[in-house]
Amino acid sequence: MAAVTLLSTESLSKHFGGLTAVDGVSFTFLQGEVRALIGPNGAGKTTFVNLLSGRIPPSSGRVIFAGEDITRLPAHTRVNRGIAYTFQITSTFTGMSALENVKLACQHQLSKGFFGPDLDVLERASLSALERVGLADRRDEIAGNLSYGHQRLLEVAMGLGLAPKLLILDEPTQGLADEEIAVFVALVREIALNASVLLIEHNMDVVMGVADTITVLDRGRILAEGTPEEIRQNEAVRRAYLGN
Amino acid sequence: MTPHRVSKAAALHLGVIAVLFALQFVLPDYHHVNLARIMVLASFAMGYNIAFGYTGLLSLGHAMFFAAGLYAAGLMAQFAGVGAGGGLVLGVIAGLVTAAAVGGLALRTTGVSFMIVTLMFAQAAFLATFYFGEYTRGDEGFVIPSHLRTLFGLSLFEPTTRYFVALALFALCMAISFAIARSSMGRVLAAIRENEERTRMLGYNVFLYKLAALAISGAIAGAVGAAYGMLFGYVGATFASIQYSILPLLWVLMGGAATVLGPFVGTLLMFYLVDISSGVTTANMLIVGLALIGLILFFPKGILGTLRERVAPWLP
Numbered sequence: 001m002a003a004v005t006l007l008s009t010e011s012l013s014k015h016f017g018g019l020t021a022v023d024g025v026s027f028t029f030l031q032g033e034v035r036a037l038i039g040p041n042g043a044g045k046t047t048f049v050n051l052l053s054g055r056i057p058p059s060s061g062r063v064i065f066a067g068e069d070i071t072r073l074p075a076h077t078r079v080n081r082g083i084a085y086t087f088q089i090t091s092t093f094t095g096m097s098a099l100e101n102v103k104l105a106c107q108h109q110l111s112k113g114f115f116g117p118d119l120d121v122l123e124r125a126s127l128s129a130l131e132r133v134g135l136a137d138r139r140d141e142i143a144g145n146l147s148y149g150h151q152r153l154l155e156v157a158m159g160l161g162l163a164p165k166l167l168i169l170d171e172p173t174q175g176l177a178d179e180e181i182a183v184f185v186a187l188v189r190e191i192a193l194n195a196s197v198l199l200i201e202h203n204m205d206v207v208m209g210v211a212d213t214i215t216v217l218d219r220g221r222i223l224a225e226g227t228p229e230e231i232r233q234n235e236a237v238r239r240a241y242l243g244n
Numbered sequence: 245m246t247p248h249r250v251s252k253a254a255a256l257h258l259g260v261i262a263v264l265f266a267l268q269f270v271l272p273d274y275h276h277v278n279l280a281r282i283m284v285l286a287s288f289a290m291g292y293n294i295a296f297g298y299t300g301l302l303s304l305g306h307a308m309f310f311a312a313g314l315y316a317a318g319l320m321a322q323f324a325g326v327g328a329g330g331g332l333v334l335g336v337i338a339g340l341v342t343a344a345a346v347g348g349l350a351l352r353t354t355g356v357s358f359m360i361v362t363l364m365f366a367q368a369a370f371l372a373t374f375y376f377g378e379y380t381r382g383d384e385g386f387v388i389p390s391h392l393r394t395l396f397g398l399s400l401f402e403p404t405t406r407y408f409v410a411l412a413l414f415a416l417c418m419a420i421s422f423a424i425a426r427s428s429m430g431r432v433l434a435a436i437r438e439n440e441e442r443t444r445m446l447g448y449n450v451f452l453y454k455l456a457a458l459a460i461s462g463a464i465a466g467a468v469g470a471a472y473g474m475l476f477g478y479v480g481a482t483f484a485s486i487q488y489s490i491l492p493l494l495w496v497l498m499g500g501a502a503t504v505l506g507p508f509v510g511t512l513l514m515f516y517l518v519d520i521s522s523g524v525t526t527a528n529m530l531i532v533g534l535a536l537i538g539l540i541l542f543f544p545k546g547i548l549g550t551l552r553e554r555v556a557p558w559l560p
Contacts, residue, residue, distance in 0.1 A: 053445070074449075075444055076444050076445075076446075076449050076450070079445060079447035084445075085445050087442070087445070091441070091442045092439075092442070093435055093439055093442065094438070094439075095438055096434075096435075100431075103431070104431060104435050104443070104446055107428055107431065108446060108447045108448055109447070116427060116428030116429070117428065158446065162446065162447060
């Protein structure tokens, strides 16, 4: 596959008062990639992806997505252009059924102008997103009653409902049991067949298992970038992060 | 939602309209007037419910939207001789424009701040009715000349006509609420109420949705304000006071927020609670207060909200 740049940043920075959370990051992300973003706590990973998804505005620098400068675009517009974000802290509509949750994600993409989507089309699209994460049989369960692992999967299903070009997963396996993690890894591989994935992850087995490329952040800067093997060998990364 | 459920809900609401239609032939005069008034006020509450119940916008500014319609119709009748039909149209426009303008500013805030900002705007509007006392005559108010209170040649001060117009307004507001609750827009409004940030990150322009909900809510309040003036003939500053922002909130909470019929149930109950208790004692607000405490204990989500939760999940 030809290396097409899907997303890039130019000297992107974010200051919170005197604290520099993201410090002049220039980053290139290719179409079709599965990229893991790793780094010690407080390295600025979540702040960085928040700048990409538009949840917070940058202090300086630019974000370019699919060839266009999106630095000034509000978050919802970026979602509609194809950047989907799944929350680190599980954030579903807890009073609604699993299916209703996914419908909300699908509805906007399927709507034409003022009118809502065709209800059958919406139902089918939503069910198919639930099927992909293996929750189809829990479609009518209230989201708040689902187990934590299932809520995380529902988050991903909502992300898939947005039909994104780039799916950002913020610590998707945090708090999951080993079997659930295995399901997740398989799911990310499957998603990567037709979308690009940017993954913040602490679990190194998951990172090494799914990522094509790894970017290591430390104190708001890119410390290293490369294949899993290169990162494993990198002295600076070992010292800063992997420890031993 | 299966078609069967939709028809069940639709049947219930049409049934309520039918009962209200039939009641006018059997009710004694006193309750006949009361019910007309209740239907008008319940329409106001249904409009309030679109912002508060369905979207989660706790506004304390609805007296301003109501008064915008009331004064638009009343002043244009008084000084330009505009009749009831024109007054109603002006009322809708006044409510819509006021709500959209206030919403454009107030919706930059959320939660308690939103409540306070809307309250401040409403208080400013309330004081404005005194400032322009030369025209509005402040809280003394003025009476709309009865020759202007006609619609399609029918006199609105005739009890039967008044009842029909009130019922028509009520049915229209109910249809709007019902349609919104069932629409894809209604789903997004509920999503905003539950989790605004998540809704934004699903690609929805949350601000525009909230503004639309508030504008529709304000347009209904304006229409009801104009209708109230035309049906009952009196325009005064009391209707712009904070009381008229809190009453619809109370009615909606009592009947059940985010239910189509809840505002009507709440208005009806509250009206007769005050009416009956004031016949028993001068300390009638004590009785009303106790009744409200009982409601919170046994029906924490309002009467229809709690019924929906426990026995009738199909209620819209």
